[in-house]
Amino acid sequence: MRDQDERLIRCFESVFPALTQEEIESASSDSVGVWDSLSSVTLAAVIQEEFNVEIEPDALPDLDSFRAFRDYLSAR
């Protein structure tokens, strides 16, 4: 789980380089101003590649925070 979190943080860092680790762990599309549709698509692509998973299109709208991504990955 810890390894998964670290890898997920690295994914978020690559898309939101200005955020600290603490900010990433509480990040959501509401709290991060630069989290727009483009960064959502980029973040999903980075995570799919990093974790070798395919995120279903229907799940994407709900993946709007660090926690949501963590839960999604844990459930797979």
Added chain:
Amino acid sequence: MKLIEALKIVQAPPPAASRRLRLSLLCGFTSLHLQTFLAAHLRSRMPEYALEIKAGLFGDLIGNIERLSSSETDAVAVALEWSDLDPRLGIRRLGGWRPQQLSDIAVSAESAAKRLQHALEAASRDTTTIVSLPTLPLPPAFASRPLQSATQELQLHCIVAQLAESLAGCPGIRLLSPQKLAEISAPSVRYDIKSDLQTGFPYTLGHASAMGELMASLIEDRSPLKGLITDLDDTLWSGIVGEDGVDGISWNLDDHSQMHGVYQQLLSSLAAAGALIGVASKNDARIAAQAFERPDLLLSKEDIFPFEVHWEPKSESIRRILNTWNIAADAVVFIDDTPAEVAEVQAAFPGLTCRLFPKSDPAAIWTLLHELRDLFGKSVVTKEDLLRVRSIRNAAAWRDESGTVQTPSDEFLRSAEARISFDCGRSSADLRAFELVNKTNQFNLNGKRYAEQEWRQFFANPSSFLLTAAYDDKFGALGKVAVLMGTIDAGNVELRTWVMSCRAFSRRIEHQCLRYLFDELGAERVSFEYSPTDRNGPMRDFLTSVAGTSLDTSVTLAKEDFSNRAPQLFHRVEASVHA
């Protein structure tokens, strides 16, 4: 490269005082990850540049190209896909695949290809333009089974092939090789249909990275290497000529030595494109010379200069060849089948690219030949490329006959029957001049290199000029050897760039260039933008001699002072001037 790595590279701050590269990435789809990968590969290859990448409007590739402004972009990268020729060839637009509709698609694609050709030709006149032809599969639109080519499908491929052939003839366009792309991005794993539907980005990440890598490589367009030094026994041919005899060496199928012939073919092709080929072999020179008389050899002895065939260490041969060519080791490849020889040479010349000739492994030889083509490949072969080896032979003959590399006597210079042809104008289309400016180190005013866009922009200034000098004498032609770039205003010439090939030293060509500026271009004073570099000592010495003083970074020479200090010149001068 993974997307996470690309993002990190792109986010790193550019170096201070970096040069700017403004790139337009044009595609009919959203540029998304292709833009990220292209930026990352460019940053990796060209770290001295601060990148600005602009993308065009979604779904309007041709319009994006037509709207390009050369004043706002330094280079253009175009990723063409089938849906840009007709949207019905993609899946985001539904329009039917019935036979009549397919015929209509072919007509529409042909029309789009013509419009595209005109737009790209126009863009490439002012801007370096990289073009990738369709990389994604055609849809299952045709009546035949996918394993059988359909007529309409072939029509579409024919339209793209004709477009490619037309574009390949434009000097400013570099087409991405489909074969090279297929080596690093398998066609079957390029299309991400889910991403295409969701976001309008049709490439898998692997394909986007491959496209970014190759496009960046074409934009960088690194200078080709200049010379190749090859061993003979078990390299240029199979066998030991001193033991097996001239008729015992081979390069054919029957003797299982065909790859040596293929290697000869490649060297011959490189020589024809201007690469210098030298031989370094531990052998009996007389026997090796006899081998070069064999009519079935695919590499002519005329393409090789010099031959270093003796029993001294290979590193000594390499040193002599580099001296004869007067080029640095880092512009040269050495190939030999003996690991100990390769190691000895590599230790003596760490900058030299040394490769073992894998004589027993055809696949490894094949890979080596591809690597050599990559190292020596060039977009355009100029007239000077064809002259190069003869020019070096002539320079060597000059040195032998004058008895010096420094200052031949007036008597010798008078007897050389030298002729200098000046060409003065304001055209940026002289590829040899561009090449010479960007590769000459020793007789170089300041070491300044030009990107293509910067080069073109310089000549947009109406007071600018480009003066080139071609030289020949009784020993033969050296071709275009000197380039001067500057501006002239009311008798004042400001010389921004001045280079001269080292092969042209000791002929007083540089003095004749200055005389041309004063007597023909009407200069009263010439200001030199001189700047010392690690290697431009010959320029420093020359300027010191004509300026009659030690140098700082700005040197000015008056016509009268030059006349008083210039030595006697014996060239016959011809000049042509263009607007």
